[in-house]
Amino acid sequence: MGKIIKYVFYDIVRSKIVLAYTVFLLLLSLGLFHLGGNPDKAILSLLNLVLLTVPLISIVFATTHFYNSYEFIELLVAQPINRSKIFMSEYLGVAGSLSGAFLLGVGVPVLLFGASATGGYLLLTGVLITFIFVAMAFLASVITRDKAKGIGVALLLWFYFALIYDGLVLLILFTFSDYPLENPTLVLTALNPVDLGRIIVLLNLDASALMGYTGALYKSILGSFWGISLALGLMLLWILVPMVSSRQIFARRDL
Amino acid sequence: MITIENLQKRYGKLSVLKDVNVRFEAGRVVSIIGPNGSGKTTMSKCILGMVLPDAGDIKINNQSILKQHAYRSQIGYMPQIGRYPENMKIRQVLNMVRDMRKEVQEIDEELIGLYGLKEMYDKPMGSLSGGTRQKVSAALAFLFNPQILILDEPTAGLDPVSAEILKAKILKEKKRGRLILITSHIMSEIEEVADEVMCLMDGHLKFHETIAALKEQTQENRLSRAIAKIMKEEG
Numbered sequence: 001m002g003k004i005i006k007y008v009f010y011d012i013v014r015s016k017i018v019l020a021y022t023v024f025l026l027l028l029s030l031g032l033f034h035l036g037g038n039p040d041k042a043i044l045s046l047l048n049l050v051l052l053t054v055p056l057i058s059i060v061f062a063t064t065h066f067y068n069s070y071e072f073i074e075l076l077v078a079q080p081i082n083r084s085k086i087f088m089s090e091y092l093g094v095a096g097s098l099s100g101a102f103l104l105g106v107g108v109p110v111l112l113f114g115a116s117a118t119g120g121y122l123l124l125t126g127v128l129i130t131f132i133f134v135a136m137a138f139l140a141s142v143i144t145r146d147k148a149k150g151i152g153v154a155l156l157l158w159f160y161f162a163l164i165y166d167g168l169v170l171l172i173l174f175t176f177s178d179y180p181l182e183n184p185t186l187v188l189t190a191l192n193p194v195d196l197g198r199i200i201v202l203l204n205l206d207a208s209a210l211m212g213y214t215g216a217l218y219k220s221i222l223g224s225f226w227g228i229s230l231a232l233g234l235m236l237l238w239i240l241v242p243m244v245s246s247r248q249i250f251a252r253r254d255l
Numbered sequence: 256m257i258t259i260e261n262l263q264k265r266y267g268k269l270s271v272l273k274d275v276n277v278r279f280e281a282g283r284v285v286s287i288i289g290p291n292g293s294g295k296t297t298m299s300k301c302i303l304g305m306v307l308p309d310a311g312d313i314k315i316n317n318q319s320i321l322k323q324h325a326y327r328s329q330i331g332y333m334p335q336i337g338r339y340p341e342n343m344k345i346r347q348v349l350n351m352v353r354d355m356r357k358e359v360q361e362i363d364e365e366l367i368g369l370y371g372l373k374e375m376y377d378k379p380m381g382s383l384s385g386g387t388r389q390k391v392s393a394a395l396a397f398l399f400n401p402q403i404l405i406l407d408e409p410t411a412g413l414d415p416v417s418a419e420i421l422k423a424k425i426l427k428e429k430k431r432g433r434l435i436l437i438t439s440h441i442m443s444e445i446e447e448v449a450d451e452v453m454c455l456m457d458g459h460l461k462f463h464e465t466i467a468a469l470k471e472q473t474q475e476n477r478l479s480r481a482i483a484k485i486m487k488e489e490g
Contacts, residue, residue: 007351014342071338075348077305078334079355080327254266254306 001085004076008093011072012065018101021057025105028053039114040205043122046106047201050126051194054102055133056158062094062137063154067147077255087138087250091243095134099127118204121228125197128235132193133158135242142249165192193238196231203227256281256434257302257403262311264297271297272308273458279436279451281402284429286445287438288482289455295438296335298455299405302436303332315403328356331401335408335438337392341381345372345391348380352395359399366394369420385412393421397428404428404435410444422448442479452482 012018028049032042069090076086106126110119140153169188173181189195257279264272271294279285287295300306302313304320304327313320320326339348349372353362367373370390380388389412396404406425410418425435425448439445445452445466452469454461462469462485466478475481 003355011340011342069340072340074305074334074338075340075352076355078303078327078330078332079352080325081355082324252307255300 001089004081004086004089005093005096007072008069008090009097011069012093012097017061018097021061021098022101022105025053025102026109029106029109033109033113039116040118043110043114043116043118043201044205046110047122047125047198050106050122051129051197052162054126054129055162055194058095058098058130058133059137059140059154059158060151061098062134063141063151064147065094066090066138066141067150074255083251084247087247091134091138091247095131098130098134102126102130118201121201121204125200128232128239129193129197132235132238132242135239135246139242139246139249142246142253161192161194165195169195190234193235196235196238200228200231200235203231256316258314258317259298259302260312260314262298262301262313263309264294264301264306265309271458272301274311275455275458275460277453277460277463279434281434282429282432283451284425284435284437284449285451285453286449287436287453287455288440288445289461293455294458295455296407299332299407299436299438302405303327303330328359328399329402331396331399331404333389333392333396333404333406333409335411336385337388339380339388339391342379344377344379345383346376348391349395349398352398356399361400363397363400364394366390366397366420366424369424370394370417386414386417389413390417393424397424402433404433406435406437408438408440410439410441418444442477442482446478452478454482 029046032045032049033039035042073086073090077083103123103126107123110123136157137154140157141150144150144153169185169192172188173185176184189199259275259277262272262275263270275294275298287298289295297306301308302320304324308321315326315329318326343351349367353359370393372390372394375383375387380391383391389409393406393409396406404425409421409425413421422444425437429435429448429450437445437449449466451463451465453463464472469478469481469485470476473481473484475484
């Protein structure tokens with residue numbers, strides 16, 4: 001499996017998109033640290049930008065990469081290699097290189113200018129979000145054979161999780177504001193990995209004024225440690241469910 | 256060597272293979288013929304595990320290959336249209352596949368030499384002509400000395416000289432006891448290399464006979480006429 005990952009890696013590095021992504025993240029984080037002055041503030045602004053751009057780039061890049069590697073996959077499938085192995089190598093290759101780009105682009109500035117526990121959680125969140133959205137991208141790509149459709153589904157998923165979902169949650173909270181909503185809100189948050197990522201970082205910043213309604217709830221109900229553990233566990237589930245199901249579909253599909 | 260039992264495959268509503276039963280022995284060249292869309296490629300892809308059958312079984316040396324992958328080390332496959340990662344060079348593609356098959360000791364580079372692929376090693380796959388791509392596919396199929404070769408319209412894009420090289424190679428491998436399955440539409444070519452003809456029609460096995468037997472049955476001395484006669488009689 002290591003060998004296949006190596007070739008997936010080569011292919012991605014050659015395409016230079018990942019390099020551009022690294023430079024983009026690097027400029028973004030350096031700029032924010034220099035503008036803000038206060039590193040905590042910079043990390044907060046960075047968090048919001050990361051939660052918007054990382055899912056988008058991950059899901060679009062992974063979907064296009066999957067369709068473009070079709071030839072490569074076909075070549076491998078005729079060899080004595082297990083299909084799940086081919087799939088997992090593709091997944092780890094893509095998610096790994098995007099995480100690498102993220103760690104370089106955001107990690108280095110954070111270490112230089114804002115090294116703190118919060119900075120560490122920001123990096124962890126970014127990597128988890130990358131793995132989650134690459135898994136969703138692969139799910140979208142194995143479900144449909146048509147490249148345009150696959151990318152469309154991927155974009156819709158991003159749109160839903162990064163933009164629409166928060167609106168829906170607000171709408172629900174507003175409509176049912178006469179009822180006790182602590183637990184439903186908790187469940188609603190668990191259903192969106194982007195929100196979970198936000199909570200992981202925010203629970204670490206002692207800035208309750210900056211926390212959203214959901215974040216405040218997590219803190220008051222679960223306490224910091226349990227809140228983070230639960231959120232981390234849920235994010236791992238968000239990686240595993242789409243990854244395992246897409247691997248299953250890929251293993252049983254005609255090529 | 257290969258036994259196919261009650262093989263069935265549907266794509267949605269379209270039934271491509273309907274209950275195919277057939278057996279191929281080692282040391283033979285079998286030509287799979289049939290009109291376009293009769294299920295030839297689907298059958299080869301089922302043997303390769305690229306297409307998963309809905310029902311039936313495929314056995315190689317009496318072992319079912321469904322949901323297996325290790326058996327593919329015994330198969331060399333040359334697709335109808337070889338598709339390769341566009342930005343990889345010929346050298347990289349060959350090295351990559353060899354890297355993944357490190358356990359194979361004996362490498363057969365005859366076709367790489369005969370086709371002069373070494374001189375083109377640094378050309379990216381995306382810039383190759385259809386014929387050159389076919390040459391790479393052929394070289395890859397024979398590279399690991401497989402027991403079984405599946406060649407899907409192997410000479411379709413090749414120039415006459417290269418086609419001759421490939422035919423000579425096929426006969427050479429047959430002498431070494433390999434089983435070679437070829438799908439083709441060119442009757443003269445089949446007559447040159449094949450021992451048996453298997454004909455698929457609308458997903459059914461129409462006949463599977465040796466060429467000599469076919470000629471005798473129909474009292475024709477050219478294979479194309481013999482097959483045309485059979486089609487007419489039964490149609």
